[in-house]
Every structure is written in C-alpha cells, then in structure tokens.
Amino acid sequence: MTSLLPLKSATQSRDRDLDPQLLGLTEESAGDILSAISSLTARRILDILYDEPRPTSEIATTLDSSVQNVSYHLERLEDADLVEVVDTWYSAQGREMDVYGPTNSALVLYTGAETVPPSLKRALGRSVGGIGAIGVISALVHFQWTETGPFAPSRRVAPIGAQPPEPTIQESIMNFITGPGGTLLTAGLVVIAVCLLWWYWRRYRPARQQAQSI
Structure with a gap:
C-alpha cells in the first residue's frame, strides 16, 4: 500500500x-x-x-x-x-x-x-552619520543667517514700541528651505546619495556577484 x-x-x-x-x-x-x-x-x-x-x-x-x-x-x-x-x-x-x-x-x-569585502550596513551607517553632520551644520548656518540676514528680528517691520512679530511655523520652514541652510542640506544630501549609488554599483554589487559565483 x-x-x-x-x-x-x-x-x-x-x-x-x-x-x-x-x-x-x-x-x-x-x-x-x-x-x-x-x-x-x-x-x-x-x-x-x-x-x-x-x-x-x-x-x-x-x-x-x-x-x-x-x-x-x-x-x-x-x-x-x-x-x-x-x-x-x-x-x-x-x-x-x-x-x-x-x-x-x-x-x-x-x-x-585589501580583501575585506564592502559592507552595505557599514556604508549606510556612514551615510546616516554624514547626513546627521550636514543637518547640524545646515541648522547652524540657518541660525546664523536668521540672526544677521534679512529675516533677523531687528529687520522685521513692526509698529513703534511693539516687538517684531514672530514667524509662524510655516514661515520658519520656508525660510529654512529658501535660505542658505536649506541649500546646504539639499546639496549635501545629493552628494551623499550620488556617492552611495556610485559605491553600490562600482564596489558592492560586483563584489557580491563575485562572491555568489564562487
């Protein structure tokens, strides 16, 4: 059976x-x-x-x-x-x-x-660290710009004897995006993304294919 x-x-x-x-x-x-x-x-x-x-x-x-x-x-x-x-x-x-x-x-x-294989985890960790560093620098640049630039409190128009109006959250975000801090952050992210893509295609992907063919 x-x-x-x-x-x-x-x-x-x-x-x-x-x-x-x-x-x-x-x-x-x-x-x-x-x-x-x-x-x-x-x-x-x-x-x-x-x-x-x-x-x-x-x-x-x-x-x-x-x-x-x-x-x-x-x-x-x-x-x-x-x-x-x-x-x-x-x-x-x-x-x-x-x-x-x-x-x-x-x-x-x-x-x-020289034979240490490239690590995707290590590369992503370094990229995150680079993004964090660029974020801090861009925030410092933006802070300095808001203190001395055209949006500084001393340059805001306000009635005589009144405090300059505080910017809204939306205005603060737009000021950051259009200011040097936002420009620096965008440029840094683009550079990191391009470097990461180049590393993936030129080093990580060929090394992984070679290891799988062994």
Whole structure:
C-alpha cells in the first residue's frame, strides 16, 4: 500500500534566499569554522549539502560512511553555524528525518586588509552619520543667517514700541528651505546619495556577484 506520508520535498539550496558568508581569518568565529571543517569528511559533507540539502542517512550512503560518523560532523558543522535543519522528510515507515542544508550561499575565508569585502550596513551607517553632520551644520548656518540676514528680528517691520512679530511655523520652514541652510542640506544630501549609488554599483554589487559565483 502506498504511504500517505510525504517521503521527500523538493528542497534545493538554490531555491533558498541565502547570502554569502565572508569571514576574515582573524575573526573570532573563524576558529570554530576551521575546526569544524578540519576533517575531510566534514568538508565532503558540506560540499554535498551545497549541492542539495539531504538527511543524515542519505549523506552517509553517499559517503559510504556510518550514520553515527555523519551525525557527529553535522553536529560540529551546525555548532559552527555552517549548516542548519531546513526541512523534514519522512521515511517509508513514517519516521521523521531532519534535512540539513547550508546557512549561506557560499563560504569565503579571506585574510589581508585589501580583501575585506564592502559592507552595505557599514556604508549606510556612514551615510546616516554624514547626513546627521550636514543637518547640524545646515541648522547652524540657518541660525546664523536668521540672526544677521534679512529675516533677523531687528529687520522685521513692526509698529513703534511693539516687538517684531514672530514667524509662524510655516514661515520658519520656508525660510529654512529658501535660505542658505536649506541649500546646504539639499546639496549635501545629493552628494551623499550620488556617492552611495556610485559605491553600490562600482564596489558592492560586483563584489557580491563575485562572491555568489564562487
């Protein structure tokens, strides 16, 4: 009689949205990874899983090894965050089998400052810092302009003996936008955006494509 339980799903590494892992040899986690893949068996297991996620029994059959030996290496690879359980299959007897797959699309170990891959998170952080600095400078420029420029309190028209009228919120915003502070802020944002786009297309995108092709 045909089993009603699903025997196998079509889990594929290429179907999962994974990013490459770029790891410097001096990073703290590099020691765990190098220790986990020091064995040829572990490296062969990892190579098999990059080709296609599989349960322990299938890996053991492919390597002509014991399930206990494969389980040992899978545990070490999982502790090093190189593999993870990505699915559950069922045997013909209805027994659940954990299916292992890689945690990244490619593992790249590097050394040397020149090989450090570009980081989108780091670039965005620097951009936010630059925007903040430009915002502070533009606010200072605007404050100085309102104290000495045509909208300074001493230059506002008011009846004799009366205090100069305070500008409304809308007037203050328009004064900032049309003043040197707003001009400086706009120019700074445009420069940061252009630099970020240039960096993305000329450095980050090619590096990511190269890492994914490895």
